[in-house]
Amino acid sequence: MRGMNAALHPTIALLQSSSLTTVVQHEIERAILQGEYAPGSKLIEATLAQKMGVSRGPVREAFRMLEEAGLVRNEKNRGVFVRDIPIDEAVEIFDLRATMDQLVGRRLAEHITPAQLKEVKALVDSMEKAVKAEDAYNYHLLNLKFHDRLVEMAGNSKLTSIYRKLIKELSLFRRLNLADGWLLPISAGEHRAILKAIASGDPDAAGKAMFDHAMDSKERTIENDLRRQSRADAGESAQPTKARSADSQ
Numbered sequence: 001m002r003g004m005n006a007a008l009h010p011t012i013a014l015l016q017s018s019s020l021t022t023v024v025q026h027e028i029e030r031a032i033l034q035g036e037y038a039p040g041s042k043l044i045e046a047t048l049a050q051k052m053g054v055s056r057g058p059v060r061e062a063f064r065m066l067e068e069a070g071l072v073r074n075e076k077n078r079g080v081f082v083r084d085i086p087i088d089e090a091v092e093i094f095d096l097r098a099t100m101d102q103l104v105g106r107r108l109a110e111h112i113t114p115a116q117l118k119e120v121k122a123l124v125d126s127m128e129k130a131v132k133a134e135d136a137y138n139y140h141l142l143n144l145k146f147h148d149r150l151v152e153m154a155g156n157s158k159l160t161s162i163y164r165k166l167i168k169e170l171s172l173f174r175r176l177n178l179a180d181g182w183l184l185p186i187s188a189g190e191h192r193a194i195l196k197a198i199a200s201g202d203p204d205a206a207g208k209a210m211f212d213h214a215m216d217s218k219e220r221t222i223e224n225d226l227r228r229q230s231r232a233d234a235g236e237s238a239q240p241t242k243a244r245s246a247d248s249q
Helices: 010-033 045-053 056-070 088-112 114-132 136-154 157-171 183-200 203-248
Strands: 072-075 079-082
Touching: 010 045, 010 056, 010 157, 045 203, 056 072, 072 183, 088 136, 088 157, 088 183, 088 203, 114 136, 136 157, 136 183, 183 203
Parallel strands: none
Antiparallel strands: 072 079
């Protein structure tokens, strides 16, 4: 057939290019969110293109999309870097999330279906099993899925889109509260309370449970960051002493 060897129609070529860019974007995003590229690290266009077996064009376009999503920053004459979310911005995200979660809780208390409630209960049960197994990694994944599904079940696509963007940005703040194992039972208890409040059908109680959980997470984040900063400052102040000691030996 004549068309088999002819050049692709521009529209088809554009669609293929767009699809490839999306695949590249999702792969880079996955690597960033899973910590393969740490906050502040530089992303090399040529290296990523070679690694994924594509030209540099889709990678360049993926960078642009990831910048719009708030995951990378493009510095003129320096390159593209994974964003490092400061504590002040993380706190602002928690405040927004708390307000959104409150709305989600109220909606679900009024409209959640028995099948959806069963699904949420299964997630909470799995989270509690992860606590008993001291499996912080899977608990973290279940935690993300729990909140994402609640937002999705609220049935507002715009809210879901904004929420997911905020959560991706927050994931760049790598000082995860749940890294401390003793916090897992506390977190699991808060999720069980959210489930109970939603199941009660009381919008005020459900909204408050979700709002309080987000605000408690914010406070834990602030406290953890202060402790981290204090340890870092203590290490810096001790460094000159070590250096002087080494020089004197």
